Amino acid sequence: MTLVSLACALPNLSMTHNDLSDRYGILDNEDYIMMENQDHPALNSVVGDGPSWKSYNRWLCFPADSMTLDCRDHESDQSWNLIDPEERDGMGFYAVMDVSHEGLYYRFESPGWFSYENCHQQIDEIQELLDGQKGICVFAADIPSEEDLNGAEEGNSSAWVFYGIKSLAGKSMAPIYEAVELYHGPL
Amino acid sequence: MAQRKKKSCKSPKKQRQRHGPPHPWRLCPLGQHYRKAHSQSAYTRSDGTLVSGSRHHATCVDNRSGLDQIYPEELIAIAERYFLTLSGPPKADSLGFDKGNDFDAYIRGWTRYWNEVLGEKDPLDPDLVKALIATESGFNPKARPPGKNPRRARGLMQITSKTREILKDESGELRDFLVNVDDNELDDPNLNIAAGIRWLFRKKEIARSKIGSATGWRDAVAEFKDYDDDPQNPQMHKFDEYYKRLKK
Numbered sequence: 001m002t003l004v005s006l007a008c009a010l011p012n013l014s015m016t017h018n019d020l021s022d023r024y025g026i027l028d029n030e031d032y033i034m035m036e037n038q039d040h041p042a043l044n045s046v047v048g049d050g051p052s053w054k055s056y057n058r059w060l061c062f063p064a065d066s067m068t069l070d071c072r073d074h075e076s077d078q079s080w081n082l083i084d085p086e087e088r089d090g091m092g093f094y095a096v097m098d099v100s101h102e103g104l105y106y107r108f109e110s111p112g113w114f115s116y117e118n119c120h121q122q123i124d125e126i127q128e129l130l131d132g133q134k135g136i137c138v139f140a141a142d143i144p145s146e147e148d149l150n151g152a153e154e155g156n157s158s159a160w161v162f163y164g165i166k167s168l169a170g171k172s173m174a175p176i177y178e179a180v181e182l183y184h185g186p187l
Numbered sequence: 188m189a190q191r192k193k194k195s196c197k198s199p200k201k202q203r204q205r206h207g208p209p210h211p212w213r214l215c216p217l218g219q220h221y222r223k224a225h226s227q228s229a230y231t232r233s234d235g236t237l238v239s240g241s242r243h244h245a246t247c248v249d250n251r252s253g254l255d256q257i258y259p260e261e262l263i264a265i266a267e268r269y270f271l272t273l274s275g276p277p278k279a280d281s282l283g284f285d286k287g288n289d290f291d292a293y294i295r296g297w298t299r300y301w302n303e304v305l306g307e308k309d310p311l312d313p314d315l316v317k318a319l320i321a322t323e324s325g326f327n328p329k330a331r332p333p334g335k336n337p338r339r340a341r342g343l344m345q346i347t348s349k350t351r352e353i354l355k356d357e358s359g360e361l362r363d364f365l366v367n368v369d370d371n372e373l374d375d376p377n378l379n380i381a382a383g384i385r386w387l388f389r390k391k392e393i394a395r396s397k398i399g400s401a402t403g404w405r406d407a408v409a410e411f412k413d414y415d416d417d418p419q420n421p422q423m424h425k426f427d428e429y430y431k432r433l434k435k
Contacts, residue, residue: 042249046214046221050244074369090348090370105238107227111251112220112258112367115352141249145241155239159227161248174251175357176218 020060024135026166027059035059042141043161051149057163061137064130066101071119093119105157108140129167139164210304212265215247221261222246252357256365259372262381270296277317278433286326293380301384304364315404318429320344322422328376341373344383354382361389387411
């Protein structure tokens with residue numbers, strides 16, 4: 001990983017200055033290597049639409065009890081439990097993890113949206129990783145806000161897209177990080 | 188995140204990489220999808236804390252599957268940017284329907300897009316799509332078959348919920364070039380046609396697996412309509428009539 005790409009992998013949100021490193025012994029060498037081996041950003045700007053930026057995944061770890069889970073409609077951002085069950089069937093939902101930690105608020109959402117059933121399947125899977133745990137680590141890339149990009153005063157919330165989650169109970173990664181063969185070269 | 192591991196592997200993994208350039212109309216690199224600019228509203232938590240809101244620029248988001256996936260936001264952006272300047276078939280013949288020519292730009296644009304993306308040697312003819320829409324819905328974007336089943340077919344190309352699920356299934360029969368739309372979005376002519384044409388290409392593959400290399404687009408239409416066992420069905424005759432008229 002070059003210095004330039006490493007710099008891009010670092011959070012561009014000064015808001016995230018608090019310690020989100022793994023204090024729970026969840027992450028292993030493979031997890032850090034995966035983070036450092038990212039060959040392209042998980043998120044980037046659209047050409048011709050505002051300033052150019054890119055965002056790589058990084059691991060952020062939180063107390064497990066700081067996280068709540070939800071499925072939210074991709075259009076209205078409404079929580080699934082506020083939507084008429086008969087209407088839910090054909091709708092698309094983001095799996096969302098909200099974290100409130102040391103006065104800061106993090107919203108992690110899935111890279112794409114799913115049917116209600118698939119979203120709940122994902123949420124259930126994450127819940128299993130949370131149950132009975134002290135800590136949880138999320139592999140996610142931050143979506144810079146216009147305020148971040150303009151250097152304006154930051155708020156107390158940030159938005160992220162997540163590609164993986166891990167606790168001492170197990171690990172669940174997006175298929176893109178489960179696929180293909182292993183990298184054995186120098187780091 | 189479909190797969191779950193209890194134990195971690197011993198070696199680091201390398202990400203799946205997509206190769207080749209994306210279609211020139213696409214707004215994001217291959218393997219990513221477009222998400223339009225959006226705002227998050229400020230809100231007050233139950234403990235009285237104010238959580239700040241924020242506004243985000245449009246974003247290219249890595250697909251979780253590593254496959255090519257296209258979402259409504261990008262389908263809409265592509266149609267707005269490119270379709271009004273295209274020319275060529277389908278023929279401007281309403282086929283006797285009030286709205287018969289209203290969706291020609293979408294038919295023209297998405298036929299071209301999928302022909303180029305999927306690289307079919309025998310390209311799909313936009314006139315064939317128009318004739319198919321005439322028989323499926325009579326160009327009524329809100330068309331529904333009778334009954335109350337919420338999963339019944341919808342819109343111009345009469346796409347069912349089951350089909351919609353196949354079109355976006357990351358581990359399903361499409362294998363790549365997925366289209367993510369929800370049921371309500373199938374009432375949108377642009378999204379319905381984009382998804383419907385992708386499905387027609389898949390139906391041609393299915394027809395080819397049954398018929399072999401002689402498979403033509405009419406066979407794909409018969410498969411689309413579920414008349415593959417009955418190619419002389421009156422609905423197919425109607426389709427043939429419309430298609431002939433458009434080719435005159």
